[in-house]
Amino acid sequence: MPRTYDRQQACPIARSLDIVGDRWTLLVLRDLRRGHSKFADLLVSLQGISPTVLSERLQSLEQDGLAARRFYSDHPPRAEYVLTPRGDSLAPVLKALYDWGTEHAPRPPRTTAAR
Amino acid sequence: MPRTYDRQQACPIARSLDIVGDRWTLLVLRDLRRGHSKFADLLVSLQGISPTVLSERLQSLEQDGLAARRFYSDHPPRAEYVLTPRGDSLAPVLKALYDWGTEHAPRPPRTTAAR
Numbered sequence A, B: 001m002p003r004t005y006d007r008q009q010a011c012p013i014a015r016s017l018d019i020v021g022d023r024w025t026l027l028v029l030r031d032l033r034r035g036h037s038k039f040a041d042l043l044v045s046l047q048g049i050s051p052t053v054l055s056e057r058l059q060s061l062e063q064d065g066l067a068a069r070r071f072y073s074d075h076p077p078r079a080e081y082v083l084t085p086r087g088d089s090l091a092p093v094l095k096a097l098y099d100w101g102t103e104h105a106p107r108p109p110r111t112t113a114a115r
Helices: A012-020 A025-033 A039-045 A051-063 A092-106 B012-020 B025-033 B037-043 B051-063 B089-102
Strands: A066-074 A077-081 B068-073 B078-082
Touching: A012 A025, A012 B025, A012 B089, A025 A039, A025 A051, A025 A077, A025 A092, A025 B012, A039 A051, A039 A077, A051 A077, A051 A092, A092 B012, A092 B037, A092 B089, B012 B025, B025 B037, B025 B051, B025 B089, B037 B051, B037 B078, B051 B068, B051 B078
Parallel strands: none
Antiparallel strands: A066 A077, B068 B078
């Protein structure tokens, strides 16, 4: 797979971002951690993602060994996704982003009135 | 500015990624932390980035209050960039990515022979 930071491979930060730096990837990991495991559930929890992007991200996570696909029904075939231990090991990255956002990126005020 | 995760604003992780989730942004912050402050230096340290992208990223960092531009010469006008305290507060995010990359994303072997 092509790497975004091909000439930065000496740096562990760049190597991490080559794996989790795509748009939405960390939010997919966030929601897998929260126990959303089915494609349709993830599509709801990840409001704003397109089915195509979600599908691509899940495939990448599987290829990179961060998530695994399990079939929980044979007829019809239905799959769910779960974090692997390697995917779970990204918890400190999610926590650092959570903490920074909580302290330094306050939620913006709603700009449209509720109807 | 448009947000990637417009419908995820209740989540601090999404709000953080709206600020630092663009390609290259965290690596620009990494190099500002290392003391690279001039555009030309950053262009060298960030091997693989284009001048246009570097320029855009520095502008965004300035707009978001993560970096500040300082003029160190008037004739000719020359600027350098430094981290603000807000930019510096992203250190735990960089550290988490560094640690994860060190442990879980080993440096790939070189595929081309040295000449």
